[in-house]
Amino acid sequence: MSNTHNALAPELFSVEVHGMTRSSFILKSALTIGATAGAAAVGPFVSSAMAQSDGDIEIVNFALTLEYLETRFYKEAASLNLSKKVKDLAKEFAENEQEHVNALRGAVKQLGGKPAAKPKFEFGVTDEKSFLKLAQTLEDTGVYAYNGAGPMIKSTDILAAAGSIVQIEARHAAAIRLMRDEAPAPDAFDKTMTVDEVLAAVKPLIVS
């Protein structure tokens, strides 16, 4: 079992994200997510991934939890009194995040794992200002989380797919920041966050 795996597991379980499996698996011919992400993400059987797949399953499930969170958050916009501009943006972004959820769930299954269950969230946003503020935090956190986890991914197919998703998170982050009159790209090099740091950051939003 790799260090990566050990480092990931306790934190993930501590917020009761279920569905991780440590059983061995058979990597199917092509990943569902790859088919969605474009030709570059669709690869042949990756033999080296066999021994190290458990780590990838947990990373993808970790990403899936963040995407559940973002999807639910943007859907929240429908019930808030927001300007049309923000509502439209939230609708568009919710669709993107939902596609990420679908792709990541497919990827976990292709890796032989069980997709993490969707937690219940509570965001506590009441108006446009608090909505956009949390949107920025969530999108930036998403970018930092994917970038932090990226180098730990063993399968190049999963890595390619994660790359195609994190680029979207970064684009969302920049757009939200522009709306808030914040620097769209605050650093020359985006930060990274460890799984620990990400989970600590989003934990207050997870009810169960």
Place this chain on the structure above:
Amino acid sequence: MPDPRDQPSALVELADDPTSRKKFLRMIGGGGGVAAMAVLLGACGGDDDKDTASTPADSGSTDTGDAKPSKDDVKGDIDILNYALTLEYLETDFYNKVVDAGLFKGKNGDLLKTFGEHEQAHVDALKATVEKLGGTPVTAPETKFDLTDAMAVAELAATVENLGAAAYLAQAPKIKNKEVLAAALSIHTVEARHAATLNTLVGKGITPDGAFAKPAEMDKVLAAVKPFIVA
């Protein structure tokens, strides 16, 4: 016009001085904003994809990884870095020329200036990393851009940034050294942020590819930027 490459770079200083580099790595601790730069500087001698995948925060301690990367892997990474460096030279030059041309004032002018500074930081970091891996950084190409019309320039900026993001996306899975990968990822999302900003400025979609960004392979990217390179 002053050559921005003449400016002293803290990054290069750090890269040249292993003592201050170690101190720097200790100093930044975990997950800090400058972690990715430290990763770039710590790129040499990293592990292969065998074990101990490191997070940027760990980079200080993985320098002594026991798995020796193969010669081909290192060469492949150097080639990718030099390719990225060429694109970053191009972007840096572009923004410098745009700023000098004075086409944009106020907030947009500040944005473009900042983006240019980011690209310069990428250039510095990539050069240092190529050297750390034992390679020779490519030289900056001479560039030419049509800078007569502000709107056309903004659209060109958007095109270049979207292309840059797609280029990094295509290369990431090909990078062998985990620390180089971490750094490339941290640059990739900054290019994406630039792209989304410029797309917004010129009235294009924030995510033109939809929910999944599309990669662009090297031959396609180089063909696209060819018109901007003199020699």
